């Protein structure tokens with residue numbers, strides 16, 4: 001039965017229905033064949049979505065959109081380029097680091113992509129970068145927005161898997177930083193022999209200092225944001241939900257009065273956009289959780305665990321299998337559904353084999369990052385092509401290189417070196433390792 | 434096979450425009466209310482050293498209206514997420530047939546959800562279930578779910594007929 | 609062979625908890641006593657419902673067959689009874705007398721309300737005393753008094769908990785239970801109300817440094833069954849179900865004190881302060897708190913009933 005239900009989901013996705021309906025169709029099939037009453041479906045959906053923690057989702061979306069409107073992103077990029085302006089792959093590193101910096105404020109990877117992508121596109125073109133390369137690099141760097149906290153994806157993981165959100169946020173920092181390094185390194189190797197790339201003229205030191213001071217000054221309101229959000233959360237001032245709300249409320253006056261880019265008109269549009277994007281995610285959550293409830297009533301995790309145990313009882317083999325499954329799921333499903341479906345099913349399975357759920361948070365985070373880049377379902381890739389006005393085919397070669405030489409090593413590292421994920425949460429929060 | 438022309442009249446009607454306006458109004462107000470309440474919670478705690486007791490009940494009731502009217506609005510703009518895996522591998526006509534099939538499946542499922550969400554509202558109305566502190570009846574946020582599925586049914590049906598028309602035009606072109 | 613019945617138990621009851629094990633023992637014995645006619649599978653850790661509040665609804669509709677859950681005001685205002693503070697100052701023996709004994713007015717009252725709500729009441733199941741727990745250095749100067757305005761305490765979003773904490777003089781902060789330990793860890797609140805020692809140990813032992821063991825509350829879960837399902841059992845099977853859950857609840861109850869002493873010892877070992885009261889002290893404290901809090905619930909639960917219950921509680925003297 002569960003097998004047929006999975007076929008229904010895949011069939012629905014292949015047919016091109018909106019994702020929630022594919023899941024609902026499977027749920028209706030199971031409810032019908034297993035003889036459940038339908039009344040629990042909406043009661044359950046309602047009560048799982050009725051959660052204060054989930055308010056983070058619209059708030060993080062709003063922060064990302066407002067930052068785009070308010071010019072905060074631009075000043076961040078200017079600030080980062082002070083440090084790496086003159087190297088041959090300098091602009092590439094700027095794009096990667098700026099994505100990480102933007103990610104430390106924004107809660108979503110697509111917000112990171114549209115902001116950093118729009119800003120980097122003309123600059124990279126001017127410096128002689130290949131368009132396909134730029135688009136691919138920015139698309140591959142944008143999942144840093146979901147690895148560097150705060151992140152709506154980790155909110156969903158911790159919520160669906162009933163784990164500490166503070167710990168999950170911290171678990172993806174290690175792999176996030178590693179990825180910053182790996183992406184920069186790969187860019188260096190790809191670009192080092194490219195003769196077309198112009199390097200900035202050398203600026204005399206006094207001028208450079210003035211420039212640095214100016215840029216730093218204008219970046220301060222933007223740089224304050226991670227302090228407000230993360231400092232607020234870990235310093236004990238706000239819950240994550242409140243911190244996200246404070247971030248939204250901070251961005252509005254900064255956009256109006258400091259960067260002077262925000263207007264009442266685009267504030268109104270941003271609020272509409274926020275509610276619409278949130279609505280899309282929430283309806284998906286609502287429907288996917290109904291199906292996942294049925295899976296739990298049918299004891300799917302226990303069934304999978306049994307099969308896996310027959311296959312192997314070695315933790316590392318199981319982790320490898322998990323990663324393969326997640327990579328396949330990442331190709332077929334979008335990021336939100338993948339997290340919501342996998343967290344409640346895989347956490348109990350992996351715990352059985354001695355994998356800490358917070359460690360799995362980081363593994364899941366990196367997998368989701370890969371998933372948004374791997375076709376056929378590759379939201380970041382398509383969104384990147386849309387934002388950067390470049391054909392996906394032009395982006396594919398670089399995307400593939402970055403996936404194989406930056407993303408996959410990061411995935412292996414986070415899987416087999418638990419400390420990469422767990423050291424930070426354990427040091428700051430204690431009681432994990 | 435004939436096109437169903439009046440659907441374009443509906444899609445272009447004043448009713449549809451006003452509906453969209455109403456939806457955006459609800460979305461903006463509920464989002465602002467959410468932000469305001471959270472700001473008050475934080476403010477009360479740090480400035481007045483007081484607890485906004487039971488704020489979660491209000492903010493969650495509000496958020497359901499934001500989520501679900503937002504979802505309906507996104508359906509109007511066809512912004513919900515789909516996988517679209519085969520899109521690039523299939524002929525134009527094949528694609529049109531598939532789209533219509535997908536339309537039929539999702540519209541049918543959505544109508545089932547209209548019924549279920551009506552039952553949810555009705556049963557909570559009959560039992561008059563309430564939240565612990567403010568005693569907000571549960572059906573108040575839940576009506577938004579019902580309205581949302583009704584609106585989505587409307588948009589899905591509309592687009593299904595539009596896609597049917599496209600299909601008709603496409604196949605007529607062959608003759 | 610009979611179909612396996614699905615039973616809900618709340619989030620906090622993970623597989624290792626005393627309650628979960630108590631339910632499991634009851635269910636195993638029921639299967640034996642009914643020759644396999646009544647086979648129940650327990651879903652640990654709140655897996656079956658979105659929230660424990662839904663358990664009554666789902667049980668009534670038959671999506672789940674049985675549930676042990678905390679009944680709340682959502683379905684009937686009278687359910688607040690179980691959340692009222694201070695009905696058993698003198699320990700688990702008194703708790704058993706008040707909540708489960710045939711001499712008490714509580715079980716009949718609960719059965720009546722459950723019937724009106726539309727499910728079959730099987731009986732109560734004991735919860736441990738909940739405590740107030742505080743992060744390092746955040747305890748109030750004095751646990752005994754009534755003025756603790758300078759200390760913030762997370763309370764669940766249910767009025768009786770707030771009323772009790774407010775009556776003791778705390779600045780209350782409502783937040784979701786999922787946010788509580790994080791908030792204590794980061795210092796956003798000084799302490800949290802309503803966690804049993806066991807939960808403090810499993811979820812908060814790195815955070816909690818002071819515990820006020822004030823026995824202010826211990827809401828039992830209530831075991832319920834779908835009406836039609838219940839009617840389909842033979843009279844003997846019904847008896848076996850009620851008896852086994854009751855026996856198991858008494859066993860768990862008898863064990864609670866011992867288990868709690870273990871957790872106290874564990875906490876002392878890692879240097880956590882646990883403030884306990886003498887019987888005379890706590891009798892006085894609870895009498896005072898009942899006087900302050902219970903009248904707020906006269907209207908919802910019934911003045912006469914609550915006065916009677918108050919008498920029943922105070923009749924047992926230290």
Ligand code: NA
Pocket residue numbers: 102103104105106107108144145146147148149150151
């Ligand atoms: Na982020």
Ligand code: NA
Pocket residue numbers: 330331332333370371372373374375376377378379
């Ligand atoms: Na993918």
